Amino acid sequence: MGQILKLHNMLVRKEISAKELTQKYLSAIAVENSALNAYVKVTEEDALLAADITDRKLSGGEDIDALAGIPMSLKDNICTKGIETTCCSKILEGYRPIYNATAWNRLKDKGAVLLGKANMDEFAMGCSCETSCFGGAKNPYDTSFVAGGSSGGSAAGVAANLAVYSLGSDTGGSVRQPSSFCGCVGLKPTYGAVSRYGLVAYASSLDTVGIVAGSAEDVSFVFDVISGFDPMDSTSKADFAACTFDLLNKDIKGRKIGVPRELMDRSDEEVRDAVLKAVKSFESMGCEVELFSMPALVTALPAYYVIACAEASSNLSRYDGIRYGKKAEQYESIHQMICKTRGQSFGDEVKKRIMLGTFVLSEGYYDKYYAKAQDLRRELIAKFAKVFARYDALITPTSPKTAFKNAQVQEDRVGSFNADLCTVPANLAGLPAVSIPCGKSNKGHPIGLQIIGDKFRESLILNLARKYEQENGIMHIESMGVRL
Amino acid sequence: MKYGVACDKISLYKKDIITWGEPMITEKDIKRIAVLSKLEVCEKDVPLYIKEIEDMLLFAEGVESSLKESKGEIGALDYNMLRSDEVMPSALSGDILSNAKNTEDNFFLLRKQA
Numbered sequence: 001m002g003q004i005l006k007l008h009n010m011l012v013r014k015e016i017s018a019k020e021l022t023q024k025y026l027s028a029i030a031v032e033n034s035a036l037n038a039y040v041k042v043t044e045e046d047a048l049l050a051a052d053i054t055d056r057k058l059s060g061g062e063d064i065d066a067l068a069g070i071p072m073s074l075k076d077n078i079c080t081k082g083i084e085t086t087c088c089s090k091i092l093e094g095y096r097p098i099y100n101a102t103a104w105n106r107l108k109d110k111g112a113v114l115l116g117k118a119n120m121d122e123f124a125m126g127c128s129c130e131t132s133c134f135g136g137a138k139n140p141y142d143t144s145f146v147a148g149g150s151s152g153g154s155a156a157g158v159a160a161n162l163a164v165y166s167l168g169s170d171t172g173g174s175v176r177q178p179s180s181f182c183g184c185v186g187l188k189p190t191y192g193a194v195s196r197y198g199l200v201a202y203a204s205s206l207d208t209v210g211i212v213a214g215s216a217e218d219v220s221f222v223f224d225v226i227s228g229f230d231p232m233d234s235t236s237k238a239d240f241a242a243c244t245f246d247l248l249n250k251d252i253k254g255r256k257i258g259v260p261r262e263l264m265d266r267s268d269e270e271v272r273d274a275v276l277k278a279v280k281s282f283e284s285m286g287c288e289v290e291l292f293s294m295p296a297l298v299t300a301l302p303a304y305y306v307i308a309c310a311e312a313s314s315n316l317s318r319y320d321g322i323r324y325g326k327k328a329e330q331y332e333s334i335h336q337m338i339c340k341t342r343g344q345s346f347g348d349e350v351k352k353r354i355m356l357g358t359f360v361l362s363e364g365y366y367d368k369y370y371a372k373a374q375d376l377r378r379e380l381i382a383k384f385a386k387v388f389a390r391y392d393a394l395i396t397p398t399s400p401k402t403a404f405k406n407a408q409v410q411e412d413r414v415g416s417f418n419a420d421l422c423t424v425p426a427n428l429a430g431l432p433a434v435s436i437p438c439g440k441s442n443k444g445h446p447i448g449l450q451i452i453g454d455k456f457r458e459s460l461i462l463n464l465a466r467k468y469e470q471e472n473g474i475m476h477i478e479s480m481g482v483r484l
Numbered sequence: 485m486k487y488g489v490a491c492d493k494i495s496l497y498k499k500d501i502i503t504w505g506e507p508m509i510t511e512k513d514i515k516r517i518a519v520l521s522k523l524e525v526c527e528k529d530v531p532l533y534i535k536e537i538e539d540m541l542l543f544a545e546g547v548e549s550s551l552k553e554s555k556g557e558i559g560a561l562d563y564n565m566l567r568s569d570e571v572m573p574s575a576l577s578g579d580i581l582s583n584a585k586n587t588e589d590n591f592f593l594l595r596k597q598a
Contacts, residue, residue, distance in 0.1 A: 191561065280485075348532075359509075
């Protein structure tokens with residue numbers, strides 16, 4: 001049983017009150033967050049108020065939703081009305097949104113208890129959480145290693161039992177890769193399944209709101225609530241109603257699974273071995289597994305960086321210091337004020353990606369980089385359509401490597417792009433993908449495997465993830481945070 | 485499933501593809517991109533930006549592979565949802581202005597320029 005259902009049953013049976021549960025989490029955060037840096041803001045007062053609402057409902061004999069009173073966190077790029085939302089960037093220091101993101105609103109309506117805002121790479125640009133202006137989140141399995149990125153705080157917090165689940169964002173693997181590094185389950189939904197309204201934009205054609213939790217069951221509970229049409233997001237799908245929870249325990253016998261050779265070949269041996277062991281487990285459950293070749297998966301990586309940076313250069317042009325956020329003090333013209341504000345407040349990684357994006361969109365380079373990246377994206381989508389005519393799902397490593405050592409990424413930023421090799425194809429094609437733990441490295445660091453499905457097939461990939469968990473168990477840390 | 489058949493190498497890893505030659509971009513290029521990006525860049529940081537953006541561009545050279553013709557932009561969507569053209573409640577101007585450093589009446593305030 002996942003944590004959500006377990007805690008829900010405890011609340012309903014009055015074995016613990018929502019306020020006591022919340023206080024336990026707040027106390028654990030007070031003790032353990034200094035070492036992990038998973039939270040950049042703790043919303044104690046709001047959390048206790050939300051818990052109180054659930055307690056009053058329970059004492060009044062009302063039924064409560066499964067998510068009511070359950071403590072959780074939100075990545076700091078998900079807008080929370082009246083609560084500072086900085087994207088871990090100096091340029092949004094002091095910014096308090098005047099509206100809630102749709103995904104958060106839907107959870108709030110069900111009685112979710114927000115413990116605080118989770119650490120992340122600045123504007124979600126990074127793979128180690130270290131570009132955060134608050135410093136990076138550390139890996140609960142070994143704090144000399146990173147939690148991954150960009151949703152590093154979400155994954156570190158869930159892995160250390162400092163939140164039951166967390167919402168993150170996934171533009172190129174930012175939910176799945178830190179989930180893999182921290183031994184969590186991380187879902188990147190189909191593009192259009194969850195509203196992006198209130199998610200601060202990085203690369204709009206790739207951004208998705210994702211979920212980090214301790215099990216496929218917990219992810220399923222949350223996904224079924226936050227997904228569905230939202231008129232405030234023109235890319236949200238009108239006729240999509242998720243019911244993944246009802247299908248979690250469906251028999252997977254006879255499911256056809258493809259394993260792309262290119263991603264296995266480019267992964268470290270211990271990662272590959274763990275994934276192959278997991279593949280055997282799926283075979284033992286009656287799945288038909290086949291190794292196949294799909295070179296387009298590898299060429300997706302540079303295309304992703306070109307498209308993501310191009311979109312970022314446009315999206316981040318809104319930060320000018322006039323309407324919100326930080327503003328330069330000394331200037332002689334409005335143009336200079338904007339340049340100074342942006343130059344002084346954006347971090348180096350963000351500035352580099354904005355400049356690269358501007359460059360690939362500029363005259364003389366548009367065709368060489370941007371237009372060709374779009375063509376590669378088109379090719380990739382066409383290849384996926386053929387692959388999903390043959391297979392129900394694909395299994396790959398989530399990341400070719402386990403967690404990096406702290407500060408290792410700064411030594412080779414471009415080399416670190418390869419960490420996204422296995423995750424970016426799903427973003428470019430808008431497909432759902434889930435990362436689940438499938439073993440540990442020699443150093444004891446978690447290894448993740450990724451299950452990719454066809455569009456809007458979240459129920460199938462979570463079904464496969466759940467069956468794997470039932471067969472192989474759930475990875476968790478007993479010694480940290482709150483484990484009831 | 486049997487594993488062990490090596491696939492054809494697709495050269496995209498930095499160690500596989502990069503031939504370090506003459507710099508692709510210059511100090512002048514960086515300054516031009518910075519102006520277009522509305523970013524103030526310190527003189528001392530320019531060499532670092534040259535190196536790192538050049539690295540990123542070399543990495544992006546991978547997009548050159550296997551492309552015959554360009555067909556324009558594409559996204560992950562094969563549908564388009566448009567809202568009906570109805571007036572909806574909008575935010576209050578006081579709320580909208582609440583995050584600005586300088587405001588006056590119902591406006592964002594900027595210092596007057598000569």
